[in-house]
Amino acid sequence: MPKEAIVRTIGLKKTFLLGKIPLHVLKGIDIEIYRGEYISIMGPSGSGKTTLFNMIGGLDKPTEGKVYIDEVDIAQLDAYELAWLRCRKIGYIFQTFNLIPVMTALENVMLPMIFGGMENDEAMNKAKELLETVGLGERLHHKPFELSGGQQQRVAIARALANDPAIILADEPTGNLDLKTGKEIIHLLKEMNKNKEVSIITATHDLKMLDVSDRVIWIRDGLIERIEDRENLQIKVGEVEGEEAG
């Protein structure tokens, strides 16, 4: 089967103004991400990971360049279409979980489906199913503050999957979790990637993520430093971790 690009960026640039001084965060990023891939965007803090993540997710507008999601130039979309894209095509996962505090786990997962126009009962059944898949079948009616960090992130994963998106964008999904919980979340993401054939794009500096990634895009100072395939990665992991330890 030919590889089909689900996300494509061309000459992506983003400049923030700090007072009057322009800060070039992204200096021209060209990437292609294919359907069903598990991609990690790695780089030190301040390298532009999160900015790139926001551009791909349609959460922020590029200063220059184009982002295509499923071959649609997202700069051409009006507010309604953009919201629809966020609702149906993309699932978001954040470092800080970002569940709606006033809603239970079940309601959090139901929300995107409600926005998408699904009937209440149908949404509830699907949300229950998804929460069972992520291992939270017993905690449907708990509020976010009654759940641990790992559990909250599981709810967020279930919520991201609610409308069967083509892409899941995860910004530092393990950043606020301990080592073991972080691993569990990574494996859960990988499982969803395999079973549901959803492309996963994570911006991270968690090296545990390397194990499961199909490709790793290294970003430094707003430019792509290198892109590595899984085969080459196996060897590198030890080296990088060695670097980190030293």
Added chain:
Amino acid sequence: MSTQVPEKRKIEKQLVLPLKHAFNMSLRSIKIRFGRSIIVTSSIVLGIAFLMSILSSNAFIAGIIQKGPESLKIALQQNLDEIRTRQAWLVSLSLLVCVVGIVNAMLMAVTERSREIGTMKCLGALDKFIVELFLLESSIQGLAGSIIGVFVGALATLFIYLLRYKGLVWSIFPGQLIIKYSVFSILLGIVISVIGAIYPAYISAKLEPAEAIRREV
């Protein structure tokens, strides 16, 4: 399989937030931030109670002038215009303060909930959903506050007039007028709370999702 691709790529526009859900969400937002809600509501209670006390006092005076003894009539009719003008000023001022209080509290709510708003937008919420939620929340508070305010204002006035005119109050009791004023005050209370929430709701709806999530309080 490849023939299905164009269909999949179609971008649609339809997103909905059914009123039932919106109402539920607003109600819960009020509940979970009950302390804040009480402050907003009590400012409406005070404003509307004041308005209602003046309106019902006018109703009693009108009743006495119409049906009461001659001696009271003359005394009450003196300076009536001047008193009414002063009352109008006081009521407008108190309602203005009330609006300012609501705007202030709601702006704080926007800042506090910035991340929540950003998240909802990531899940596909349209700007108008956010506006709807804020306006609903405010009008629920407005309704609750005005109902309490109307009771407080009317009862307090009744009590004062009972002390002053005793049994006479019952014989001239302007029931219809009081009901009319109550409905008016409740409606006005809701309108005021919605007016107070418009600007904060607009600000929150205009937040870019990325910025809203990034913002730390």
